[in-house]
Structures are given as structure tokens and as C-alpha cells.
Amino acid sequence: MTVPWGRVPGVSASHSAEMTWPEELGRPRAGFLVILLSFSFPENIQSVELSVQPDFVKEGTERLTLQYSMLRGVVEKQMWFLNGGEIKPSSRYSVEQRSLVILSPNRSDTGRYAVLLTNPFSSGTAHVNVTVLYGPDEPVLEARPAQPFYVPGDSLSLFCQAEGFPQPTAEWAFGGQTLSDSRKGVLNRTNVQTSQGGVYTCTVFNEQTTERRQKSMILNVYEKPAGNPMCSVRSANVNADLQYHCRWSGGTPQAQLSFPALSDTSSGAGNFSLTVTASDYFNGKTVTCVAVHPVEENKCNVTASGPVEFLPAVRTTVDSEGKIVVAIHCVSEASPKAVVSWSKGSEAVASGTTYQIGSDTAQLKIRDYNVSYFLLQNYTCTCRNPLGSQRREIQLGGPSISDSSLFPNQDGTIITLTWEVPPTSVVTGFDIQMKGPELLSENRNGSQTRGTSNTYRTIQQKPGSARSADIFALNPSLTYRFRVIPKARMTEGEPSEVHRIGPGEGLSGPAIAGIAAGIPCSLLFLLLLGGIIYLCVYCNKNKSRQTRYPVSRAVEKAITTQSDTAPHNLLTGGLKSQPDYNRFQQTPSERSVALPTFVAPPPVRVATTV
Structure with missing residues (x-):
């Protein structure tokens, strides 16, 4: 028998309670009250599972749904977790009946999801790993070693990397062709050349997301122009202006050229010209062209100048x-x-x-x-x-010769005639003439023949451009005379001066040698002669200083008196005069030495002729 009991304290109002008396016990005895309560409780949560829709989640899709299922049980509360952290409802996360909805899932939504289901008497948990596929992102391109440019012969590697899941593949392309030698986004270049410089494009592809992206980079391989820049200046606008020109062609890229002294803003690549108005300021002024290339800077100079004096x-x-x-x-x-x-x-x-x-x-x-x-x-x-x-x-003047010379060889068998022509003389040729013996020549038998001539005869003819002539087979023991006749076609000009060669001209070799040897002998002879003359003079002076004897004062007086008159020619003719004895009649104080003993001179016989 079941009797409604009403509300039982401690039992939720949502549940019903009934008082039940088991019929097999019969009717209850008096004095006993047996109350049997029978309650209806929620079912235990069992076998919770999670599922994901769609199966493959790609970043950027509209929504991702995680839904749970269970074998039995009543869920009073559900809680969702990602990598251990509770997910709070927000604009992106929405908790719905039996599910969690993620709007516009991205790579950050990848992880381990879990759901916790509870009621007052039981709980259940389930988890699932969710991977959000993404990528590829924009590739990152890099050259190693990193340099602003490379020169021919360098080696380098190009790297291409991009984020994505799964990891995207990468391939390089250059000049519209895919480069098969790239591996995992790495492209190696050894001994690079200028032809390999340019735009390189990397393409990354994700097979799961079927997305691909591209990015390009420029590989600069520079080569400077050959040689050095060349400068020049030209006339422009009918000799009214000066056009300065600079050229340094070739190279990769072309060099930038400019004339800083003429303009601060004008420049050109490879071939550059700049025109200025001519003035005295530029006469003799040096202007520099500056050539700038990534590999090397260079320059050249040019100087403009007016015409200088000249000779036609x-x-x-x-x-x-x-x-x-x-x-x-x-x-x-x-x-x-x-x-x-x-x-x-x-x-x-x-x-x-x-x-x-x-x-x-x-x-x-x-x-x-x-x-x-x-x-x-x-x-x-x-x-x-x-x-x-x-x-x-x-x-212009007629044919003439301004100067000429003759140069013999050491043996006198060959001579060279040279001549000069006035700058404005009209000359088409020259006749080389000789007077004297004929030149030595070999006849057919090998013997020498010799002739002679007292008139000038032409032995050679030279063109108008010639300025010298060689004459061979001269006999050094004979005398020759030579001259040059200028001509203008058949018109002859004044001949050059006559040049002689041979024994009749100047001194011979032995004569010159004799003169050279005689000069020192003559000097020696003059020295000897001078010495002899000096000795003679010296000896005569010594003889004149003979000893003189004293005489009486009477004789001295007589001699003194006679000295005023002219001597007799006969007494002096061919005879020496008597010694001066008076000078010995000096007082002892007047004498420097003792007087010699007087010895009477021998008698002298004087003859007088009438």
C-alpha cells in the first residue's frame, strides 16, 4: 500500500516521496508505526565522450563545435577547459546545450579540450585534442652572408621560411623558372655571376590548408665598369658653348656621373654630358667628373683651352x-x-x-x-x-734648301748627306750630285774600275719627303765634291752648298798628329831658351863687378874734370874704360871694408890715328 507522504524535509521539491507499506507484511500492528520511504534520485553520469565538428579545423573557418555525449545521466552543470584553463563564455566562446562553440577559430585554439559534467550525486569528464590548421604565413627571405651586394665570384645562400601547420613546403624561382636545386627553402649559389643577379621568388605551400603564398627578393650582383672614366670637352651651338662629356660605360649597374664644379643637381648614368656657356673663366680651368659605382668610385679630369700659336x-x-x-x-x-x-x-x-x-x-x-x-x-x-x-x-716659295751637312764614316768610304728645306718651300724631289772620280764599283770580272769627271753628275734621286742620302764606295785617298739640287717636278732650285771630302780638304791625320806632338816640344824648347838667357845675364852682371883700385886726388880731380866733356871716340872705340879708382879714396868711415893693397897697373900704350 502506497500512501502519499507529502514533502519530506531534505528532499528537493522537484522529487516526489511516497510512504509505502509492504503488503507482504500484512497490516501493521497496533502500537507500531513503520514508515518506509521510497525516493526517486537523478541518474549517475556515465561514459562521457567529446566530438569535434568539423573533423579538420582550418584557421579562418566560421566556427568550431565541441559536443559531448554520454551513456546515461542527468547533467546539472557543464564546464569547459582548454589546456587546463577554464573557458569563460565570451564573444568567441559560447556554451550551448551539450556543446562548446568557438567562433572564427585560430591557431591559438589548438590544444587539449576537456568537459566536466556534474550533478549532485555524480560527475563525468571527457577530453579531446583539437588542432587548428593554419598557414602558410608570409615567408621570411634572407641571404647569408648578408650583404647589400655581391661581386662576381662570391658564394651565398638564400633562405625561405614560413610559419604553418603542417609545415609548408618552399621552392625558389628565378627568371620565370623553378629552381630544382633548392632544398627545404635553401638555395645555394657559388661563384655567382652578374647574370644571376635579379629577382628571386619563393613560394610556400600548405598541403592541408591548400593555401600558398609568395614573396620576392632582389639579389644584387654588381660589377664595376671596365677601365677608367673618360672625360672630354666639345664645341656646341656653333662654337658658342662648351659641352663637357663624361663616359664610364658598362658595369652592373651603370655608374652615376656628374660634374660637381658645374652643377650640383645634374647627373647621368654611364654616359653624361653637360653644356655651359663659353667664357674666359673656363679657359685653362680643370673640371672633374665624379663617377660613383657601388663597387668603386673613380674620376677623370678635362681642361678646356683656346687655340695656341702654331706653325703651318x-x-x-x-x-x-x-x-x-x-x-x-x-x-x-x-x-x-x-x-x-x-x-x-x-x-x-x-x-x-x-x-x-x-x-x-x-x-x-x-x-x-x-x-x-x-x-x-x-x-x-x-x-x-x-x-x-x-x-x-x-x-709658298719655290724649291730651295736652307741647310746641308756631310758626315763621313771613320774609314772615309761612306758619307751621309743631310739637308733641310724651308717650311713653305714647294719641293717634289732632290738630285744628289757629285764631282770628282767615279765611285768604286765591281765589274763582272770582279776587278775595280775607276773613272773621273770634272763636272757634277747626278748619282741619286730622292723623293720630296727625303732629308738624307747615303753614298757608298768612296776612295778615301781621293777628293770628292757633293751637292743637293731641290726640284719641283722639272723646275730646279738653287743647289745646296758644296761639300768636299778627301786628302785635299784640311790636314791629314799624320799632320794633325805631328802638330799635337810638336806643341809640347815647342813649349819645352822655349823654357830651355829662357833659362839660357837668364844664365847669360846673370854671368855678365857678376863680371861687371870687378875690384877697383884707389887713385890720387889729383887724378880723381882730373877725371872728374874730364867727365864733363864728351869722351874721345878713339879712346872708347872697342876698349874698356879704366876702372874707377877714386871710389877707393874714401875715408875709413866711408868704407865698409879694408882697402886693398895698391898695385900699379901695367903701362898702356895708346895709339892715335889722324
Whole structure:
């Protein structure tokens, strides 16, 4: 028998309680109250499992759902955990009936998820590992060793890495072609060349997410231009401006060129020009071109200058038609190169049949058969560039020789004649003439023959450009005379001076040797002669100092009286005068030495002729 008991303290109102008396016990006895309570409790939680939808979660999908299931039980409370940390409901995490919903899952949602289910009498737990697939991220590219540029011959490696799960694969491409020699994102380059410089692209791919990404980098392989930069200056705008030019072509990349002294802002690559107005400021001024290349910096200099004074050069030839061709060259040192203009008298000269001006304007050619056409003609050449001008007048003259010389060899068997021609002389050739014995020659039998001539004869002919001639087979014991005749076709000019060679000219070798040996002998003879003369003079002086004897005062008086009159010629003729005895009649105080003993002189016989 079941009797409703009503509410039982301590029992939840949601549960029902009934009072039950077992019928097999019969009716209850009096005095006893037996109360049997029978309660209905929640079921225990058993066999909890978690599942994930979808099976493969990719970063960026709309939602990820984790749902639990269990064999039996009543859940009063559910709690969700990620890697041990409780998940609180938020804008991304939502706890729904039997599930956890993650909106826009990302890589940070990867981990171990768990759910805890509880009721007042039991609990259940389940967990599952969730992996969110992602990537690849933007690749990171790197060159090692890291340098701003490389030069031919260097070695390096290119690295490509990108985050992702699973790990994405990487491959390199260059010039539109995939490079198969890259491994795991590493591309090695040895002995790199300029042709291998450029854009390298790395592509990363995730097979699970089917996503791919690309990124490129520039590999700089630089090579400096060959040689050194070249500077020049040219005329521009009809000799009104100066154009400075700098060139350093080639290389990778091209060098940047500039003229800092002319402009702070203008520059160019490989080939650069800058035009300025010509003025005296630039005359003689050195301007520098600065060439900047990543591998090397270099420079070159150029100096502009006006034309300087110059001397025209005249050259004469004969063309195939037999015409005399006179070429006049006017070249003045100048930078930029001077342009030459020509005039005859007061009229400008233009190219035609008679006159031809060279392509560089520095040469004027005049053609005619008759040499007299060229004589006494005044031509003027003017050299001009933006910094000034110079002019010279040329008056052409007939064939002539300004100077000549003769040089024999040591044996006297060979001579060399040299000569000079006035700068404006018209000469087409030279005749070398000789007067004297014929040159030694070999006849067919091998014997030498010799002839002689008292007139000049031509032995050689030289072109107008020649300035020397060699003459062989001379006999050193004979005398020869040579001269040079200038010619303008058939017209002869004044001959050069005559040069002689042979014994008749100058002193012979033995004579020169005798003179050379006689000079010191003559000097020695003069020294000996001088010594002899000196000895003679010295001896005569000693003889004149003989001993004189004293005389009486009467005799002294007589001699003194006679000294005022002229001596008799007969007494003095061929005889020596008597010694002066008076000087011995001095007082002892007047004598420096004792008087000698007087000895009477022998008698002298004097003859008088009437």
C-alpha cells in the first residue's frame, strides 16, 4: 500500500516521496508505526565522450563545435577547459546545450579540450585534442652572408621560411623558372655571376590548408665598369658653348656621373654630358667628373683651352696625273679641338677641283701642273674654338734648301748627306750630285774600275719627303765634291752648298798628329831658351863687378874734370874704360871694408890715328 507522504524535509521539491507499506507484511500492528520511504534520485553520469565538428579545423573557418555525449545521466552543470584553463563564455566562446562553440577559430585554439559534467550525486569528464590548421604565413627571405651586394665570384645562400601547420613546403624561382636545386627553402649559389643577379621568388605551400603564398627578393650582383672614366670637352651651338662629356660605360649597374664644379643637381648614368656657356673663366680651368659605382668610385679630369700659336706644315707630292699637290696643315693645340677655316687673300677657299679641304678642316690641298701657280700666293688658316682663335699666313716659295751637312764614316768610304728645306718651300724631289772620280764599283770580272769627271753628275734621286742620302764606295785617298739640287717636278732650285771630302780638304791625320806632338816640344824648347838667357845675364852682371883700385886726388880731380866733356871716340872705340879708382879714396868711415893693397897697373900704350 502506497500512501502519499507529502514533502519530506531534505528532499528537493522537484522529487516526489511516497510512504509505502509492504503488503507482504500484512497490516501493521497496533502500537507500531513503520514508515518506509521510497525516493526517486537523478541518474549517475556515465561514459562521457567529446566530438569535434568539423573533423579538420582550418584557421579562418566560421566556427568550431565541441559536443559531448554520454551513456546515461542527468547533467546539472557543464564546464569547459582548454589546456587546463577554464573557458569563460565570451564573444568567441559560447556554451550551448551539450556543446562548446568557438567562433572564427585560430591557431591559438589548438590544444587539449576537456568537459566536466556534474550533478549532485555524480560527475563525468571527457577530453579531446583539437588542432587548428593554419598557414602558410608570409615567408621570411634572407641571404647569408648578408650583404647589400655581391661581386662576381662570391658564394651565398638564400633562405625561405614560413610559419604553418603542417609545415609548408618552399621552392625558389628565378627568371620565370623553378629552381630544382633548392632544398627545404635553401638555395645555394657559388661563384655567382652578374647574370644571376635579379629577382628571386619563393613560394610556400600548405598541403592541408591548400593555401600558398609568395614573396620576392632582389639579389644584387654588381660589377664595376671596365677601365677608367673618360672625360672630354666639345664645341656646341656653333662654337658658342662648351659641352663637357663624361663616359664610364658598362658595369652592373651603370655608374652615376656628374660634374660637381658645374652643377650640383645634374647627373647621368654611364654616359653624361653637360653644356655651359663659353667664357674666359673656363679657359685653362680643370673640371672633374665624379663617377660613383657601388663597387668603386673613380674620376677623370678635362681642361678646356683656346687655340695656341702654331706653325703651318707644308708637304709636296705628285699625283697620278702628274700634278703637283701641295698639302698645307694647320693644327693648333686646343680643347675642344679647333675648327680651321681657309682663305686665299681676302676670299674664302671652298673645296673644288683645285682646292680640297680635309674632313677635319685642318688640311688644304692645292693641285696644279705648274709650280709657278703656287709661288707668291698667300693663304691664311684660322683655328677657332669657343675660347678663342689663332691665324697664320702662308706664302709658298719655290724649291730651295736652307741647310746641308756631310758626315763621313771613320774609314772615309761612306758619307751621309743631310739637308733641310724651308717650311713653305714647294719641293717634289732632290738630285744628289757629285764631282770628282767615279765611285768604286765591281765589274763582272770582279776587278775595280775607276773613272773621273770634272763636272757634277747626278748619282741619286730622292723623293720630296727625303732629308738624307747615303753614298757608298768612296776612295778615301781621293777628293770628292757633293751637292743637293731641290726640284719641283722639272723646275730646279738653287743647289745646296758644296761639300768636299778627301786628302785635299784640311790636314791629314799624320799632320794633325805631328802638330799635337810638336806643341809640347815647342813649349819645352822655349823654357830651355829662357833659362839660357837668364844664365847669360846673370854671368855678365857678376863680371861687371870687378875690384877697383884707389887713385890720387889729383887724378880723381882730373877725371872728374874730364867727365864733363864728351869722351874721345878713339879712346872708347872697342876698349874698356879704366876702372874707377877714386871710389877707393874714401875715408875709413866711408868704407865698409879694408882697402886693398895698391898695385900699379901695367903701362898702356895708346895709339892715335889722324
